[in-house]
Structures are given as C-alpha cells and as structure tokens.
Amino acid sequence: MLFKLAFRNILRNRRRSVMSIGAIAVGAIAMVLFGGFVAIIILGVQTDTVRRTGHLAIYRDGFFTFGSGNPAAWGMQGYTQVLDMVKQDPVLAPMLEVATPTVSLFGIAGNFAIEASRTFMGAGVVPQDRDTMRRWNPYQLTYNNAADSGLDAADPTKGVVGTGLARILGLCEALKLSDCPPPQAKEKLDTPVSTDIAALADSEKSANAEPVDTRPHIDLLAATAGGAPNVINMVVTRADRQGVKELDDAMVLMHFDLAQQLLYGRGEKRAIAIVLQLHSTADMPAAKARIAELIRTRNLPLEVRDFIEISPFYGQVTGMFGAIFTFIAAIMGVIVLFTVVNTMSMSVMERTAEIGTARAIGLRRGGIRRQFLLEGWILGAIGASAGLLIGIGIAMIVNRSGLTWMPPGQSAPSPLAVMVDGMWKLHAGIWLGLMVMTTLAALLPANRAARLPVVDALRHV
C-alpha cells in the first residue's frame, strides 16, 4: 500500500522525477565507466611491470639500497644454488612461473665507425625465461601481447637496444627505424695531419681489422668487477621503444652470458638478481614471506623485494587513479544529493495540504516520513539500476569500437577498454553508494514534512 502510494506520487510529476532519475543514472554511468577504465589501466600496468621485472627479486643484502651505482661489486656468489633452492622448495614451486638470474650493468656503448658513443644501462637476461615472462597474461588482456624479447638463446652476441640509443649510435638505417634522422656531421678539425701518427694508426687499423660484419653492431665498454676495462661486440637485432626517454636513450638488453662476460671478464661469474615470476599476483605476499623465511633459516646474505618496491611507478599509477576515482565519486555523490533534496523539497511544498489531510485523518509522523523516504529510495533504485545497465552497455560498445589510446609509461597505443567482467564489487558499491546518498537526501525533506503542524498544513494554499 505504502509502496503503491509512493510510486503514484513519483508518477504525479513525471518530468521532475525523470530529471532526478537521470541525474542519478548519469552519476552511476560515469562511475561504472571510469571505474572500469581505471581497473583496466591498473591491471595493464601490473601485467606490464610483472612481465618486465617479475613479481619478486632476490638480491645480495644491501644491493637494492646501495648497489645500483656499482652492480659488479654486488654480485651474488653461488647464484645457481639460490636458484635451485627456490625452484625446489615445496612451498614456492607450485606458485612459480619463472625463476631466472639477471645481470644489470652500465658502461659506454659506442659505434666508433661514426665516432658516436653514449653511456648505457644494460640488462642481461636468459632469453627463454625472458620470453616466458613476456607472455604472462592472467587477466586475459587483449592488448600489448608482447612479441619475443629479440634475443637468441643460441647466439649470445645478439641484443636489443632502445630506439633512442640506436638513433644516437647511427643505426637508424641499418635497423630500418622510422622517424629517426641520421647523426649530424661532426665538426672537422682543421689542424694539419701529422703524417707519421696517421700512417701508424692506419697501418694498425688495417692489420687489426676484424672480419667485416654486415649486421648492425655496437661495442660495449664496461669495467669488470676487478676494475679492468672490458669490451665486447654486440649484434643489434632490433630497437625497441621504451616509453621513457631516459631509458629509450640508454637501454641495452643482452644475453645473460654476454652480460656476465662483460661484467666479470676472467673472474668468477655471478648474477646480480634472481627474478621470480608467479602464476598469480595474489600469491605474492605468501611467496615473499616464504623466501624471507628461507633466507633467515639458512642465514644467507640475501634480501627479497617485490615489484611494488622495485617499480615505484606501479604504486604511483594505482595511487593517482585511486585519487581521481574518489574525487569523481565524491562530486557525483554531491550532485545526486542536491538533485534529490531539490526534488523532494518541491514535492513536500506542493503536497503540504495533502500532508495536513493525511495527518488529520490519523497518519502519524513516522508514516509521513516513511512515505517520503520510500519515494527517495524508489527514485534512487530506478536511477542507479538504469545507470548501471546503461553504463555496462556503453562499456561494451566502447570495448568493441576499436578506439585506442596511449597508457602512461607505455610505448605503443593500446585499445581503449573498460573492464566489465568481474567488476560486480564495484558495481554493487556504486549502487549501494547512490542509495545511501538518495536516502540521506530524502531524509531532510521527509523530516520537515513529518514535523509540519497539522493546522498550518491544512490551511496551506
């Protein structure tokens, strides 16, 4: 009976009710779309980060804090035993996707044929493991399905560089890069040639000439752990865009064996880190605790870090989008609040005489309050439900429309997508949130209506 009355009251001023329902629905649509979009971005960034750095990394104790300036000195002795320990542990083994050693190093990359050189940041990885890591995709994201790493397990001399580094070292043409101007001509010295020096250098050049390699290649210079200069030749198979210019201009990805040879020379070969990738991010705290326990019980000089520590970017993206979503939700809530307060107040004003009559024939204050609250709830429920359905509908259209955009920290455009599946928690939250807001908004006019003096209300024109 109460419900029927409330519903009829809503239908009494149709245009006004539609406006309120519309405002609530728009709020719901905005939150469904933006929430789904943020969810996709965060999962995308997570997938990207985990593909690159894995979930967990084991370092020599102190490397993470102090070691990146001199990686060679922070090498992990007996890293193969650590690798075996992790792979054979009964707790860790079922969670593990990949456990692989890596080497990080820096030095000078040069293409001395054109007198170009630049400092580089290098990473040495095991190609097969790297390729497995790059296929990690538990969220079934359709975009950025990465190609292979560009390394060759059988040929350690092959490597990949950032496009910026390729440009600086004049490899644009050889690697067929687009949007990549050739290096600028060097300033020529105009001092006279010292003939005996030039002749000597030329004779040595021809005597020591290595067989001509037609593939694009660069020289990598680095200091070994012992402080001795070391140089190797790397064949560049590809240049990959890195997203961040600093990285793009300096990145060298090479075979693990080549990096070890460059960093350790004739000394003992070590690894800088052991990177673990798990089947599921949900296992990460358990796996981290288990590794920490292994390190503690065996008294190893090691430490374990997760990707949120290794890659602060992930935390920044999550935090930023979380803040934006909260802000949008708050604004939507306030708009809904004002709209419903307005609608209900108008309704109370129009129906003052009617309220007086109802009170005069015996309806108590609670009855009046319930009546208006119920009207608010019905407005909220219709608006929120319609908004959710329309929002999900728009999301599905957007997902099929083939729009693309450039996510933060990415190097290639990704399809614009809004997450719908598995978002029932967010959707339920939006619906309940809007209901709370409409209830709050209805409460104020409902209370005022309930407290009207009966005689004044009856006389109201």
Add this chain to the structure above:
Amino acid sequence: MHRRTFLAAPALLAAAPALAQTAPIAPQAMVAAADAIRNPGQPFRVTSTLTDYVGGRPRDKVVLVVFAREDKKTGQFNNLVRYVEPPRDAGKLVLYAGSTLWFYDPASKAAVRISPQQRLTGQASNGDVLTINMQRDYKAAMVGPEAIQDADRQSRNCWHLDLTGGPDAVYSRIEMWLEQGTHRMVKGKFYSDSGRLLKIAYYRKYIEQLGVQRPSETILIDAVDSALVTTVGSSDMRPQEIPDAWFQRDFLPRLKIEG
C-alpha cells in the same frame, strides 16, 4: 748497461732450459728488464706531454708533471700528477695510488674518486697502459724471435712475448715485442678479458734519462675507437724525494709543489 736486471738472469735461465737455446734469458726476466727501462728504481719526477690525435690531426695537448715512487710493499707505482697546461687545468691534481684514482680540483678543494667505470675511455684509460707493472702482474711466455717495424718504420729484431694477466692485472693478455739484446720495448698490444684488442702502444725516441736509455715518447693507439691516438712524450726526468704524505688523499689540499 743495466747490470742489476741481468744479475738475476742465470737463475731464471736454469728454470727454463727449453728456451735457453733461442732466448738468452727467461721471458719473465726479459719483462723485468723492460720494466726497469721504463720505470727507474728510484723516486722521480717527469714532465709528460700528452697530445690527442683524431684521424691523424692533433686536437688537445696537456702537459703534466708526474711524481712517481714505487711502493716497496706492493711493487706498484704510486703516481701523483699535476696539470701544468692548459692554463684552465693548471694546478689540478690526480692521485693514482694502488688501483684507485682521485681527482683534486684546487678551485673547489674537493677530491673526487674516479671509479673504474669512469675511466673506460680517454686519457684516464691510457694511464693503465703507462703505469703497468708487467713483471709483477703478468706471466710471460716466449712466442719467438720476430722482426717487426717500429714506430719509425725501422725493422727491428725483437722477441715476441705473450703475457697472461694474473688476478690483479688490468689486462687479461698482453703481446709485447722487446728488442733483442737491449730489451727495449718496441711495441705492445693490450687485450681485454673478452679477448678484444684495447690498446696498441709503440715506444720510441730512446734517450738517456736518469742514466739509462729510456723511451721518451709512447704512441698509444685506441683499438676500439681506431681514429683516436695519443702520444705521451716524457722529458726532464730527474730524481726527486717524495714524502709518503703526497700519496694520501687527505693531504691533497695541503700539497705545495714548487717548480
């Protein structure tokens, strides 16, 4: 001429009878003799003139005064280098003690450590060649007699030696050509751990310095960046007493060198 090194020869000769037919003394003793020619046994100072050539054209010229003294315990030479020219660098100091390199700028009064990563190229990388101690860090093996052309395109009969670096050595391998009879260094090739040729050195213009015929010019050819050549001329070599304090980093700001 350098009797001191020859005195050790008979003992080493006995240890290497197989080579005795071809070489007068064992390879290790030859290397020791060559080291003695390059580096006087006593503390000394020398003026070095470094000239950079790019594609055969001179580019930069730097004049340095080097104070060197052998550390009796380690057998390593400690070097203190003071810039004289160009004027903008005059007074700057470089301390090369043990295997660490310190750079001191009197303007900022700060000593900065130069890490191995920061001396992969340029003048600093040449210091590794110039201060090398072959006798101590490397194991020499005889390849055989060989006639090679020296820096002045003169043919010289040399012993070709192959040196393998020990754990403390900068280079994993050195090929060295010493003139037969005098054990003067004529040419050296320096290899990295990966087996790549890093530097080629020619030693020439032997003149009498501190009582011995020593090379007054070293030509260093960068084998990685093959357009780059540096010549290092040495002159005005004379004995100088050098106090221990000079090789302490903390002492650099208080160092007063006259002359």
